[in-house]
Amino acid sequence: MPQSKDFKVAIVGGGMCGLMCAVGLRRAGIAVEIFESTISFQEIGAGIGLGPNALRALKSLGLLDSLIARQSERGALSSFQFRSGLAGREFTYDYPCASDDVGITIHRYSMSFCLDQYWFTNITGLHFILKRCVSVSANTESSIYTIGFADGTSHEADLIIGADGIKSTVRESVIKSDHLYPVYTGTTAYRSLIKRESLNKAGFKTHLERPICFLGAHKYLITYPIKAGELINVVVYVTDAKEEEDLVSQFQEWNEDVKAIIHCIDQTSKWPLYELNPPLRTYISGRVALVGDAAHAMLPHLGAGVGQGIEDTYILCELLGNPQTKLSNLEDVIKAYDHVRIPRATDVSDRSRHAGLVCQRHGLPEWTDEDTLTGLTNRWAPLWYHDLEADKTEALKWLEKAGIFIPISELAT
Numbered sequence: 443m444p445q446s447k448d449f450k451v452a453i454v455g456g457g458m459c460g461l462m463c464a465v466g467l468r469r470a471g472i473a474v475e476i477f478e479s480t481i482s483f484q485e486i487g488a489g490i491g492l493g494p495n496a497l498r499a500l501k502s503l504g505l506l507d508s509l510i511a512r513q514s515e516r517g518a519l520s521s522f523q524f525r526s527g528l529a530g531r532e533f534t535y536d537y538p539c540a541s542d543d544v545g546i547t548i549h550r551y552s553m554s555f556c557l558d559q560y561w562f563t564n565i566t567g568l569h570f571i572l573k574r575c576v577s578v579s580a581n582t583e584s585s586i587y588t589i590g591f592a593d594g595t596s597h598e599a600d601l602i603i604g605a606d607g608i609k610s611t612v613r614e615s616v617i618k619s620d621h622l623y624p625v626y627t628g629t630t631a632y633r634s635l636i637k638r639e640s641l642n643k644a645g646f647k648t649h650l651e652r653p654i655c656f657l658g659a660h661k662y663l664i665t666y667p668i669k670a671g672e673l674i675n676v677v678v679y680v681t682d683a684k685e686e687e688d689l690v691s692q693f694q695e696w697n698e699d700v701k702a703i704i705h706c707i708d709q710t711s712k713w714p715l716y717e718l719n720p721p722l723r724t725y726i727s728g729r730v731a732l733v734g735d736a737a738h739a740m741l742p743h744l745g746a747g748v749g750q751g752i753e754d755t756y757i758l759c760e761l762l763g764n765p766q767t768k769l770s771n772l773e774d775v776i777k778a779y780d781h782v783r784i785p786r787a788t789d790v791s792d793r794s795r796h797a798g799l800v801c802q803r804h805g806l807p808e809w810t811d812e813d814t815l816t817g818l819t820n821r822w823a824p825l826w827y828h829d830l831e832a833d834k835t836e837a838l839k840w841l842e843k844a845g846i847f848i849p850i851s852e853l854a855t
């Protein structure tokens with residue numbers, strides 16, 4: 443793929459967002475190099491769900507078909523059922539899904555591996571370099587940015603993209619804030635896989651043919667079947683738990699089905715939940731832009747974090763690949779990215795935080811079933827049905843209004 447732009451991009455972070463950015467930019471004829479500290483993708487981390495909004499962005503990036511080939515589950519989104527997990531409480535709500543609400547489930551490792559293989563076999567001129575970034579600085583005289591590495595070497599580029607996750611070195615180097623990030627939320631997630639056969643033997647009675655959320659006070663569980671229903675993926679969220687208490691002791695007041703789940707858990711991976719809160723006021727500084735968790739690491743209660751990183755990638759690649767984007771206007775172009783992504787990602791982050799609170803207030807004296815129902819209604823609609831193409835149009839109009847881009851109608855004449 444020939445280089446058609448007069449600027450060079452360096453991406454710090456070779457995970458999902460970094461690789462997607464690299465593919466999108468290289469296709470647009472932009473010289474790209476990725477810097478990543480780890481030598482290979484590890485088979486760690488949780489499975490991720492990608493909703494309709496994320497799939498639309500992936501399709502526009504030209505990556506959807508490759509990911510579908512490696513997904514674990516695909517098809518119309520199953521109706522999510524919310525039900526009380528507390529003993530003696532009756533509450534059930536089936537979240538409605540339209541027939542065209544399609545999503546996929548894929549392991550984090552599989553998605554990263556797939557992207558890695560895609561650029562290796564389909565994209566030329568893309569360099570993946572194993573180095574750990576320790577700093578990013580700007581040369582005010584030459585307008586060049588320099589990445590410093592742990593081995594004492596450095597690299598210069600016209601634009602830096604920070605895709606280096608929640609503990610982003612790029613963010614800490616260039617975004618000025620009075621807050622220390624990331625922030626521990628007081629909630630811990632415990633993830634496990636349970637054989638359905640084990641649950642049946644434990645007397646579990648609830649049908650597990652679709653995702654189910656068991657609601658309760660200060661904690662809740664999500665279960666969904668994988669591998670044709672042979673295994674049940676379980677995520678237990680606990681807030682302000684006492685370190686000395688095990689999971690069994692924390693669910694004594696819950697119903698028999700929930701206690702059966704807890705008793706069937708043999709091994710768990712423990713994930714303290716962190717976020718960027720308060721949210722960043724900007725994702726850019728000069729010619730440095732943040733994407734994904736580096737920009738807006740959010741809580742997992744809507745399963746929206748990866749999707750927001752994909753949306754970031756799509757908008758940034760579309761703007762940088764625009765025929766009118768060049769070295770002289772790069773700083774203004776990424777301001778347009780900031781203009782549309784800050785409100786969108788901040789809104790989704792706020793909704794994710796609120797979604798977790800709704801699930802953990804069930805059973806509290808001041809919280810009624812009507813409150814729970816209100817909090818669950820239209821839970822995913824603003825996320826799934828957001829018009830990302832309208833955001834792109836808004837960013838282009840912003841550039842035209844600022845006199846950075848010439849309107850398409852004038853270019854045509």
